[in-house]
Amino acid sequence: MNPAQPDCDVAILGGGLAGLCLAIQLRQRDPSIRVTVLERNAHPVREAAFKVGESTVEIGAHYFSQVLGLRAHLDEQQIRKFGFRFFFSEGRRQVDRCTELGVSQLLPAPSWQLDRGRFENFLGEHARGLGVDFRDAAVVRGFELGEGDAPHLVRFEHTGDAATLTAHWLVDAAGRANLLKRKLDLAEPNDHDANAAWWRVDGHVDPQDWSDDPDWLQRCTPPLRWQSTNHMCGPGYWFWLIPLASDSHSLGIVCDAAMHPLETINTHARAMDWLREHQPRMATALEDPRHAVQDFRFLRHFSHGCKQVFSDRRWAITGEAGVFLDPFYSPGSDFIAISNGYVCDLIERERAGEPIAQRADIYQQLYFSFYRSTLTLYQDQYPLFGDAQVMPLKVIWDYTYYWGMLAPLYISDRAAHLPVLGRLREVFSQANGLNVSMQAMLREWGQRNRELDDGVAGPLDGRDLDQFKLEWFRAINRSITAQLDDDAFVAQLKGNLALMARLAAELSANARTMHPSLDDHGLSALLPAPDEAGEPLLPPQWYGVTEPAAG
DSSP states (O other): OOTTSOSEEEEEEOOSHHHHHHHHHHHHHOTTOOEEEEOSSOSSOOSSOSOOOOBOOHHHHHIIIIISOOHHHHHHHSEEOOOEEEEEOTTOSOGGGSOEEEOSSOOSSOOEEOOHHHHHHHHHHHHHHTTOEEEOSEEEEEEEOOOTTOOEEEEEEETTEEEEEEEEEEEEOOGGGOHHHHHTTOEEOOSOOEEEEEEEEESOOOGGGGOOOHHHHTSSSSOOGGGSEEEEEETTEEEEEEEETTTEEEEEEEEETTTSOGGGTSSHHHHHHHHHHHOHHHHHHHTSTTSOEEEEEEESSOOBEESOSEETTTEEEOGGGTOBOOSTTOOHHHHHHHHHHHHHHHHHHHHTTOOOHHHHHHHHHHHHHHHHHHHTTTTTTGGGGGOTTHHHHHHHHHHHHIIIIIHHHHHTTOTTOHHHHHHTHHHHHHHHHHHHHHHHHHHHHHHHHHHSTTOSOSOOTTOEEEGGGOHHHHHHHHHTTOOOOHHHHHHHHHHHHHHHHHHHHHHHHHHHHHOTTOOOTTGGGTSOOGGGSOSOSSOGGGGTSSSOOOO
16 A cells, blocks of 8 residues: 555544534645544434533634634524523522522623534534545544554444545544543543533423512523523532523533532432432422433543643544543533644644644643643632632633633634744733632632631622623623734733733732631732722622722
8 A cells, every 4th residue: 555645634533523623624724635534423413412512612612603614503503602600509499589690691702502413413414515524333443553654544344344444644533432542541630520410301491480580580681591501509519501402401410529429410310319409499490391301421530631632643632532621611612622723733734744743742732731721710619619609709700711811812813823822921821820829719718618607708699790791891702802913912911911910809809808817829929019900890799798808
């Protein structure tokens, strides 16, 4: 066999969200590239498929709608997301009397709820229409990585028949099958031990049905709470509700493994008993016979890392086959977008004859830095999830960090722009330092609250924490899609860093007002002087006190 003429230029193992999107992106960027996708499941798959990753946020939404050009499908065949929404409703039936955090109106940057079955069926047909050799019902049985310029060899079964395929590039997008990771011993654990159980039911679950209070019902314009990714929060866990366009609703319990053992939620009956204890209003809603159960799955210790994802030996790992963090904040499609972009760039450069070893190393360092910085949002933070005082503040902080740094970098198409990344090295370093210190402070703040005999102080019940009313919050969301030249973009991120520092100063001051002996966690060296803090960013009710401390 002539090693210069393999069967295809790129073989992608796995035709789920990551693999099909990568195939489409490769063909859109170079219509001459020969791409073969091997997918275990037969297509079309059923709608409301088992898979998680149905809620998108701004990076993933931009990737699907703009980078891949799928906006029409998203608008016509999926559900526009009404933002994230959080109810601090542990053990409560009167959800309308709990603290609610969310937006009353849509924010400028769009996102969608994805029916994964419907979306992947569409992606499969779209890929074939672009000339991708998409082979469903194809089970990979083994592979060998070629040395030097020799092609990689893949052995698989397709519709029951044994077959082989040679490819110049090999990409593992097969999710938790971990094909390359297992072969090359690349598995890497992390310190985030959480479990999940999830299922789908017929029909949509509408929070508007949970109350007859006219003021509560009219908080949102239009009244589309059901289109949000709704989070029912309590100590050590959150419960998701995600509407799907196939007239189904996705439901899931995600919990700290030590605080809520998997054995308490690993069957549908146990999960329902768990809901009756922790989220009784939700359990009552799901006992309605109109919400027939479609499926049920659980996963132990879902969070994992990887030692390497990009190689100059013409292989790469993308999607869940590489790293996976946590479904909270819905980062899965974000990391698919970032990883697929780097993979496309490396493949294009290598095929053009450019040495890629150094660039592959740089992209991997960047990708892992995004992974590690995002991991700090979750590690040891689940005990906070039921804290109606601290958790809304953490959510605001985490959003500001994401919208201020990573989202604009990707959406402006600068995640692989090394000259701009070099100019922003110190900005990202300072932002990461602020975030690490803030996560530690928030963690301790929550711990101190739990140690109070009377629980969290302040009027926390029934608060409407409307993010839309925060003008600066709307502005930073709007800014992530701004079209700027390099100088203006660098200035924008420096401004976002200054905003982060102001917010950190304000949160720190309020934490130490309640707990004067709270550890500094290194924040004082990173924060602006008090006379530079400006007006408070959050009104008093966000802190559950009459008057917040100045920044």
